[in-house]
Amino acid sequence: MVKTVIFGASGYTGAELVKLVSQHPKLTLNGLYVSPNSLDADKDIAELHPGLSHLKGHKVKATAAHELVYIAKENDVILLATPHEASHDWTASLLGSNAVVYDLSAAFRLSDTNAYQTHYGFTHQHSELLAQATYGLAEHFANDIANASLIALPGCYPTASLMALMPLVDANVLCQSTLPVINATSGVSGAGRKASLANSYCEVSLQAYGVFTHRHTPEIAQYLNREVIFTPHLGNFKRGILATITAKLTPGVSQADIDALYTACYARCPLIRFQSKPTRVDDVANTPFCDLYWQVQASNNHIIITSAIDNVLKGAASQAIQCVNLRNGWDVTTGLLGALS
Numbered sequence: 001m002v003k004t005v006i007f008g009a010s011g012y013t014g015a016e017l018v019k020l021v022s023q024h025p026k027l028t029l030n031g032l033y034v035s036p037n038s039l040d041a042d043k044d045i046a047e048l049h050p051g052l053s054h055l056k057g058h059k060v061k062a063t064a065a066h067e068l069v070y071i072a073k074e075n076d077v078i079l080l081a082t083p084h085e086a087s088h089d090w091t092a093s094l095l096g097s098n099a100v101v102y103d104l105s106a107a108f109r110l111s112d113t114n115a116y117q118t119h120y121g122f123t124h125q126h127s128e129l130l131a132q133a134t135y136g137l138a139e140h141f142a143n144d145i146a147n148a149s150l151i152a153l154p155g156c157y158p159t160a161s162l163m164a165l166m167p168l169v170d171a172n173v174l175c176q177s178t179l180p181v182i183n184a185t186s187g188v189s190g191a192g193r194k195a196s197l198a199n200s201y202c203e204v205s206l207q208a209y210g211v212f213t214h215r216h217t218p219e220i221a222q223y224l225n226r227e228v229i230f231t232p233h234l235g236n237f238k239r240g241i242l243a244t245i246t247a248k249l250t251p252g253v254s255q256a257d258i259d260a261l262y263t264a265c266y267a268r269c270p271l272i273r274f275q276s277k278p279t280r281v282d283d284v285a286n287t288p289f290c291d292l293y294w295q296v297q298a299s300n301n302h303i304i305i306t307s308a309i310d311n312v313l314k315g316a317a318s319q320a321i322q323c324v325n326l327r328n329g330w331d332v333t334t335g336l337l338g339a340l341s
């Protein structure tokens with residue numbers, strides 16, 4: 001069995017990772033960690049997440065920075081479901097042995113160190129790790145992921161957006177002079193488990209936020225190699241993201257062309273599903289799938305694509321497990337579909 005540890009195990013994505021690792025046929029849970037001064041240190045995971053009561057006996061431990069090198073030596077898979085700064089500070093100590101680091105934060109997603117000061121408010125100290133990191137967008141970078149030692153999982157909105165737009169950019173069917181427009185709504189779990197006024201039950205109402213400033217705009221732009229207009233919205237539901245994307249096509253591109261293009265791109269991708277009607281959050285919540293729907297309006301060369309994912313699964317934890325599977329040469333769905341049928 002492949003020994004696996006999870007940092008940030010008490011959070012939303014951490015708890016999903018605990019569940020996914022525990023049901024994975026080739027992984028074994030070998031340690032759960034929270035922050036050095038966490039109020040949850042030494043609590044049982046079943047106490048923190050009653051939905052994980054069947055895993056009673058797994059306690060979360062406070063991380064001690066001086067133990068990181070040892071933890072990495074003793075394990076094969078390190079999953080970081082931690083804030084960006086914690087991943088940034090700890091990853092160098094976790095690399096260097098045989099363990100592979102899968103980081104769910106944004107600490108290693110962007111290639112430009114300066115972007116971290118602008119968009120994340122901290123100074124990035126590890127340009128060498130940014131150069132080394134592989135982006136964990138599983139369906140698009142499978143070969144790179146298979147050989148990587150540091151995998152930077154995409155953000156939730158970038159996952160939904162890039163799954164829709166990358167095939168079109170790669171096939172060069174988007175008009176160069178018009179920016180794709182992405183409007184996406186996320187459930188509240190996207191903001192993490194920590195209490196805040198903006199995310200409290202009575203305060204949440206469907207609303208745009210981060211207008212022209214959201215930190216996922218440069219992430220999406222970097223991997224598309226072109227600018228986009230991205231506007232996130234907060235919705236009053238727990239989990240899921242629906243991205244509705246409008247883009248201008250080059251003249252003459254038809255519905256049949258786009259059908260063929262997506263079909264070819266995702267032919268061997270069992271976790272990408274095509275829908276004949278606009279996609280719905282309820283169909284992907286609690287699943288590792290990304291659902292796509294598209295419609296071309298030939299009269300004015302436009303396409304609308306709708307992309308739906310579960311933000312804590314395909315947008316984070318289950319995509320991390322896809323990467324673990326790819327990195328170990330296992331079927332990409334291993335451990336992900338068992339409880340669904």
Ligand SMILES: NC(=O)C1=CN([C@@H]2O[C@H](COP(=O)(O)OP(=O)(O)OC[C@H]3O[C@@H](n4cnc5c(N)ncnc54)[C@H](OP(=O)(O)O)[C@@H]3O)[C@@H](O)[C@H]2O)C=CC1
Nearest residue numbers: 008010011012013034035038081082086105190192193316
């Ligand atoms: N929620 C989502 O939909 C998505 C989240 N992500 C990213 O995944 C990561 C985890 O997100 P999420 O699960 O939502 O967050 P949560 O706030 O729900 O959980 C964060 C976890 O990290 C621990 N933690 C907090 N501060 C530190 C610290 N300084 N050092 C180490 N551990 C710490 C917390 O426990 P404690 O404070 O008790 O130590 C908790 O276990 C983040 O980087 C987030 O940006 C990515 C994609 C989607």
Ligand SMILES: CC(=O)N[C@@H](CCC(=O)OP(=O)(O)O)C(=O)O
Nearest residue numbers: 105106155156157186187190191
């Ligand atoms: C609803 C909500 O608040 N969502 C989060 C995005 C969550 C995510 O993907 O986070 P990272 O890129 O930080 O890992 C936000 O907009 O900040």
